[in-house]
Amino acid sequence: MEWEVVIGLEIHAQLATKSKIFSGASTAYGAQPNTQACAVDLGFPGVLPVLNQEAVRMAVKFGLAIDAEIAPYSVFARKNYFYPDLPKGYQISQFELPIVGPGHIDIEVDGNIKRIGVTRAHLEEDAGKSLHADFHGLTGIDLNRAGTPLLEIVSEPDMRSAKEAVAYMRKLHELVRYLEICDGNMQEGSFRCDANVSVRPKGQQELGTRTELKNINSFRFVERAINHEVERQIDVIENGGTIIQETRLYDADADETRPMRSKEEANDYRYFPDPDLLPVYIEDSLKEQVKSELPELPAAKKERFMSQFGLDQETAGILTSTRELAHFFELTVEASDNAVKLAANWISGDLLGALNKQSLDITESPIDPVRLGGLIKRISDNTISGKIAKQVFETMWHGQDSADDIIEAQGLKQITDSGAIEAIIDTIIANNPKQVEQYLGGKEKVFGFFVGQVMKETQGKASPAEVNKMLKQKLKK
Amino acid sequence: MHNKTLIELAAGLRSHSYSSVELTQHFLNRIQQHRDLNAFITVSEDIALQQAEQADKKLASGDAGFLTGIPLAQKDIFCTDGVKTTCGSKILDNFIAPYNATVVEKFNDAGAVMLGKLNMDEFAMGSSNETSFYGASKNPWNSDTVPGGSSGGSAAAIAARLTPAATGTDTGGSIRQPAALCGITGLKPTYGRVSRYGMIAYASSLDQGGPMARSAADAAWLLQVMAGFDEKDSTSVDHPVPDYSADLNQPLQGLKIGLPEQFFSDDLDQAIATVIQEAIDEYKKLGAEIKSVSMPHLEFAIPAYYVIASAECSSNLSRYDGVRFGYRCQNPKDLEDMYTRSRGEAFGAEVKRRILMGTYALSAGYYDAYYLKAQKVRRLISNDFKQALSEVDVLMGPVSPSTAFKLGEKTGDPIQMYLSDIYTIAINLAGLPAMSIPAGFVNDMPVGLHIIGNYFEEAKLLQTAHQYQLVTDWHQRSPHGFE
Amino acid sequence: MSLTADDVKKIAHLARLGIDQQNIDNYTQDLSRMLDLMTQMNDLNTDDVAPMAHPLDQQQRLRPDEVTEPNQREKFQSIAPQVENGLYLVPKVID
Secondary structure (H helix, E strand, O other): OOEEEEEEEEEEEEOOOOEOOOOOOEOOOOOOOOOOOOOOOOOOOOOOOOEEHHHHHHHHHHHHHOOOOEOOEEOOEEEEOOOOOOOOOEEEEOOOOOOEOOEEEEEEEOOEEEEEEEEEEEEEEOOOEEEEEEEOOEEEEEOOOOOOEEEEEEEOOOEOOHHHHHHHHHHHHHHHHHOOOOOOOOOOOOEEEEEEEEEEEOOOOOOOOOEEEEOOOOHHHHHHHHHHHHHHHHHHHHOOOOOOOOEEEEEOOOOEEEEOHHHOOOOOOOOEEOOOOOOEEOOHHHHHHHHHHOOOOHHHHHHHHHHHHOOOHHHHHHHOOOHHHHHHHHHHHHHOOOOHHHHHHHHHHHHHHHHHHOOOOHHHOOOOHHHHHHHHHHHHOOOOOHHHHHHHHHHHHHOOOOHHHHHHHOOOOOEOOHHHHHHHHHHHHHHOHHHHHHHHOOOHHHHHHHHHHHHHHHOOOEOHHHHHHHHHHHOOO | OOOOOHHHHHHHHHOOOOOHHHHHHHHHHHHHHOHHHOOEEEEOHHHHHHHHHHHHHHHHHOOOOOOOOOEEEEEOOEOEOOEEOOOOOHHHOOOEOOOOOHHHHHHHHOOOEEEEEEOOOHHHOOOOOOOOOOOOOOEOOEOOEOOOOOOHHHHHHHHOOOOOEEEEEOOOOOOHHHHHHHOOEEEEOOOOOEOOOOEOOOOOOOOOEEEEEOOHHHHHHHHHHHEOOOOOOOOOOOOOOOOOOOOOOOOOOOOEEEEEHHHHOOOOOHHHHHHHHHHHHHHHHOOOEEEEEOOOOHHHHHHHHHHHHHHHHHHHHHHOOOOOOOOOOOOOOOHHHHHHHHHHHHOOHHHHHHHHHHHHHHOOOOOHHHHHHHHHHHHHHHHHHHHHHHHOOEEEEEOOOOOOOEOOOOOOOHHHHHHOOOOOHHHHHHOOOEEEEEEEEEOOEEEEEEEEOOOOOHHHHHHHHHHHHHHOOHHHOOOOOOO | OOOOHHHHHHHHHHOOOOOOHHHHHHHHHHHHHHHHHHHHHHHOOOOOOOOOOOOOOOOOOEEOOOOOOOOOHHHHHOOOOOEEOOEEEEEOOOO
């Protein structure tokens, strides 16, 4: 039987606020345990939550960026359950009236654009962490993360393959960083993903029973975990079994999913409006203001790069994959006196390659746009050849000098004096009569030998175009 | 000294008739002398004397505010930094609060002296003080009877002159009912008028702190300190705080008083009805006009209240889990065992009933029938009050259907206990301010008059109460043995 | 409306509330009576009534995004049942 896979994702993006969503404690990552958990985060008796305005703004920003409805009136609700990393015995979340309503995100898989529906996005507080390192058989609880603002972004079950799921997740990841509402750091848990996965016979309308996969916090894991789960489900069904609706944990080490023991019993969360918080009203004026501050979004930027710079789809996609990279490119273009093609090639090729090799981010590039632009300028005005440029780039990577300084200091300037090149060519022709004879006899290949000799003689500094032209003239019968 | 009003005490401190230390010691002695009333859970003697010394310095330097050096006591629901804060529960028996409630902070800033923490029903759930883990406080008018609840310790301590005044909280009548049963003056302010920060939550959308004192004039001084916007409480209202003492002496000529028919049904004890009627007659003499009003949905207040309060409390009390503070059971065998035994061993029966009730009302399949329904009923009741208060200035009636009942009389029957809140809880659903003031006696036990006002009209309530207290002396009566 | 002992056990479990076996029947009875009281609301038609969550029609105030809370771990943990290395300790949590 042919199976169709149905996937919906729930993404938790930690919002990049300075303080927590309902308290004035810091959200900075990596502090000593429980040093950033104040009385409100700890759920002490009598303490009360007050909503962080920046968290609201960020949610609105996200909503506007995915063409979603921003609820004029939204409500915080309590989700009640007991867990040691949940200090109050309830999580403040949004249930019936989320701040962001239906919107959408376009993804691209194998050259096709597909629109994925976003059902909703709501604000909620993060929980703390349970540390399972052995404390005489006990678990340690760190509540520093408790109360960190989260935007939970829930998609429609619109994805039909793990590949699509990853594309959607990447797109969201790119977007939240573009909007500067989330640092996107997946290692630190700033951007987390749960997947709802089901299968159904192709052509069937009704959805199959789904399982929820938790703890799939890298793009690679998402793809692998979903594929494993799909295989498992098909296997179960084809062997006459039925899928149980359950939460499963992806174990990256074993590369398999297994049921989560703590989620075995069906939870009854007893949602109700949090009486400690009042309804949130989003005025049109706030929406307008946030809209006016919205950065150019990835899709629009890509369009512009294609039309303004004449880049192809692929290169424009690479250069707009992060806001920082796009910015880097635009600054480089400027510094290179608009050598657009060269800038695009150098950044998407040599620079990203070098960065990747050292696992560096574009923001950590040892060569800044001004220096890179300076190098490109010298290629485009024929001061140096592309080959020499790679040598200059290498030197720039390890130092602080400008391209011009390096070219000057190492004497790498292209020889443009045609008299000097002519003299060298004449000498080479005179010293290699056998090769001249071969060439004139029709062995075109030997031409390369002459070019090589000239380059060797000039240490690569002669303009290849000039050398070609002159050699052709000289070698004419 | 213990029979003086706050104004008299403030004057005495300023004229150096006595120091704050002397005054404080005097009340500490009385508290000691009347320990059997069980009005206090904690007496903070050292802190009180320290604060009194500080106050004396300020009084000497002329750097004193109205309340500087005056001893007061806090209901044990308000968190006090460094002082045990139990909320009447075993689960917080070891809880030394690491911060002050905003209300406590305000009294500290005003220079008041804190004598200690007052007894109360566990988590303010109760109408008799009998659900307290520390045993019930007793009514000074008859030690076989309850002081009312949940702020029973506050009411008993004031009636017995163990403190000149105190704080209370009122979720369904917890300031007004004990005030009525102990013959003192209590004011529940408009919801949002007094900060709830650091005031341990029972039912967040109903809880409101307020003053308890011997007279309306004293209550006005306390409210002056307690009221005001607090940025730490999202439900606190940014509304100007008037001078609550400014209009106390304005006559009541032309005041329109509404009497809700539903407050005077046949169920009302005849003797109490007579006391209330006499009080209303007194208001007529003061120039008030009396009008009957109808509030058709009032009879549904008790079910709506108990659904909402139980639901909110079931969630509010989830934080008592034995992880970060409070009681943890011995040798839990696993996580589940730690939760169920810590909570099972340390919550009392009434708290458990309400947690169970609230958990049920919010659980899947029942939410609409109970919680949502109760919220709709709440709207109808609130609208009744809005309508009535558009026709009159204040509403009056009884506070409690009976005078103080015997200790143990209703403990076996929770429903019977709930019905004793019949006149008070609707006001919390609407969020309105209301008072109880002493209006007479039935069989030597005090009866309270209920005065209900419009939103943020505490000043009018206080004026209405004060004018009555100028022409009556019920509020000055003192129980035998405590004169 | 009446509840069974099993209902009460289920609710007690949701609320993580230990109740002695011998008291289950009492709670069952009390809760059933409480429910009877509450179902009185059904006599009232509330079809077109908007639910009221708060006494006042106020809206949520927003707090500026500023870090205002210092580290008070020592003070907070001085009253904790069990801590080690700054962590609260609980019986083993199983994912």
